Amino acid sequence: MAKKPSSSLSSSGLLKLDLTCPVCLDHYTNPKILPCHHSFCQHCLEGLPLDKKNETYYLSCPTCRHRTELPEEGAGAFPAITFSILKEILCNLVTDTSFLPNPEEATCSDHxxxxxxxxxxxxxxxxxxxxxxxHRHHASRCELITDCYTKQCEELRKCLPPLEKKKESLKKVMSALSEREGEIRKRGEGVLEEIHEMVEEMISVLRQSEKKLIEQAKRVTDAKLKVLSEQMKSAEKCLSHLEKVKDCVEQSLKTGSPQQVLMSKKQMMESVV
Structure with a gap:
């Protein structure tokens, strides 16, 4: 049998890529590519009938009927076709010649x-x-390469205008995305500036409130300290007076006559009170 197509995204297989799934005839939803290089929606692949052989499941490509072993993880394990891959394909495929066969390898791997x-x-x-x-069941579809090469090349050339059109469409999409990116960045910068101004305003308000609270606290503290100072002065004055009364009483008791002590008792008692 001829060499089986690899599961990698070669350029020859990528020529078959389109934006429409050939099964559901709608735009791709989570597109997957089979080893035969035909692509389908994942849910379309999951709906295909399966063949089982020796505990292994196989599915047939709806386009070329190539039989492919289904991975244990299911159809979701087939390689995905992402937007970035498709963009690269459409931008580079026109001039890509890496898919041309090597003459040294142009022999059947099986025979x-x-x-x-x-x-x-x-x-x-x-x-x-x-x-x-x-290929005996569809031998009528098989031709000598020397006979069909020109026709096949012509079919490939017919792929170029649609590819160029898709490439231009993607360029427009990329341009729109770039413009959108600029708008988002500009809007983001505006939001950041608004946040900065709002925070600065809040800080200014807080600083003014701080200043008022500090001044108020100082006034209350000064008033209380003033009252306390007056109370201290009054207490010191009373203490000085009591010291004098004490000295007077002690002196009177030591040196005064009974008549003098009794005569001054009332005055000294009133001074103590």
């Missing part, structure tokens, strides 16, 4: 025969042995 035929149904090159085995 070792030259790849001289092209199967129009499976879109792969095959050898004579492949024609009489795997």
């Amino acid at each position: 070792g025969k030259p790849l001289e035929l092209f199967c129009g149904r499976c879109n792969i090159v095959i050898c004579v042995n492949c024609l009489y085995h795997e």
Whole structure:
């Protein structure tokens, strides 16, 4: 059998990419690409009938009927086609020649025969042995490469205008996205400036409130300290008076006559009170 297509996104397979799923005929939803390079929505692949052999499930590509082993994780495990991949495809495919076959590798991997035929149904090159085995049921779709090469090249050339159109459309989308990015950045900067101004205003209000509260606290503190100072002066004055009365009483008791002590008792008692 001819060499099986790899699961990588080669340029020859990427030529088949479109924005519409060939199963549901709608725009792709979570597109996945099969090893045969045909792409479908994941939910469309999940709805395909499966063949089971030796505990392994297989699905057939709706486009070319290529039989593919279903991963254990299901259809979601097939490679995804992202917007960035599609953009790169459309921008580079026109000048990409990396998919051209290497003459040294143009032999069948199974039979070792030259790849001289092209199967129009499976879109792969095959050898004579492949024609009489795997492709015998649609041999009418197989032609010599020398006979169909020009026609196939013409079909490929027909892909170029749509690709160019899609590329231009993507450029417009990218331009719109870039413009939108600029608007979002500008709006974001405006919001940041508004936040900064609002915070500065709040800080100014808080500082004014702080100043008023500090002044009020100082006034209350000064008033209380003034009252306390007057009370201290009054207490000191009373203490000084009591000291004098005490000295007078003690002196009178020591040196005064009984008549003098009794005569001054009333005055000294009133001084104590």
